[in-house]
Amino acid sequence: MASATPYFFNTLTRHKEPFEPLEPPCVRAYACGPTVYDHPHLGNFRYFIWVDVLHRYLRWRGYEVELVINLTDVDDKTIARAAAAGVDLPQFTERYARAFFDGLEALHTLPATHYPRATDHIQEMVELIERLLASGHAYRSDGSVFFRVASFPAYGRLARLDPEQMRSTERVEQDDFGKEDRRDFALWKKAKHGEPAWDAPFGRGRPGWHLECSAMSMKYLGTTFDLHLGGVDLVFPHHENEIAQSEAVTGEPFVRTWMHCSHLIVEGVKMSKSLGNFYTLAQLLERGHDPLAIRYLLASVHYRRQLNFTFEAVEQAASAITRLRQLVVRSEQEASRLPQSAPERTTQLDNALQLAREGFATALDDDLNTAGALGSLFTLVRETHAALDDGAADGVTLAAVLDWLREADKIWGLLPVDDPLLEFRIQHAGKEILARGPKVSAQIEALIRQRAMARAERDFGAADRLRKQLAELGIELDDTAQGVRWRRAGTI
């Protein structure tokens, strides 16, 4: 795809701005991931589908995207729920991490580059706290460590906090967890009996949630990176606190562009368990809804607008996808039979294609206007069906329409992929590894099997050699939580 500058609404400046990554064509992006204490619900997936569409759009625009989505597997909520369930924290969170990854797979999202878990990065968090303590941005109090908000004058810039509220620095009572100032927040929470805890030079305990994201984002993406994504409810205090912690340590700008996704409501009202309108993805799939109709619906509203999820809209989404797929099948069947020259009447279809192309790209470049882009796409679907009904299409134009629909679908993920899929399972030490990708030769399949086995046996030297060998044959590998995925170089 030819390059064009995307414009994104940056929460930091409250303006739509041209998006220019620090080191093009690389885009480094961090998306706050799930807290794995429950089955992810529709609102969670609205956000993750937005992250996926943005990821795919940036790739479609020619960027190489490094995307990190973290898993919060230790915080107040995970600890409380695991204790209530009487299950070990790692065992408890693993259950919901699986549910998250299963949902992503059902909804056809592309894998992120990394899915770091907080409990695997305690050392990085401890180091950040030590640096904050050494520079006076943090203080110890009764076994915990707090960030000293008064030491960071830019605090409140992202959330545009009211300066009146900001001025309060009066000493608060000891029962407010020993804070100097009520704005201060915990970087490290003192160990409590029966709770998971880690040793640290400033006392045994566990990290605060905000710190987790600063540690994991800077570890994988560097001290300044291009994009930070989250739900709109994370602007304050989570993202405000991430900025304070990170910039206080590095002295550099943390994130260049902040983007936030709006809420989801169901049938016009807030989703809540008490109203009986709270849906997890798994529940909707059990009711027989097509996961791609849900994907389409969740992607179809601009991300800064509230999305009203209704069952009528899911039905409409399902029929839109059917129309798109029917057109692809019909065009494939008819393209070879139709005249290959372009008689005069088909210029109408050619014009419709040009309009769709332009409308689609213009909409997406304008702060990822998915509603506008899908509008252009489906106008073309309708006009192409009509041209075929009227005998007003030629083979050349029809093939061009088909090519473009496949190109555009790299962003939506609604069409079956070109290549037939190959899937196999590898057994190792009682575990099963699933491998999936486009159909390949028997020689390549054997190499993929050998490499999966080498990895399972933790022979990383052999696994690396086989990865290189496959790369020379044009095959790229992704090791995802669901197993091994391969693809042809240059495809997504």
Ligand SMILES: [Zn+2]
């Ligand atoms: Zn976060």
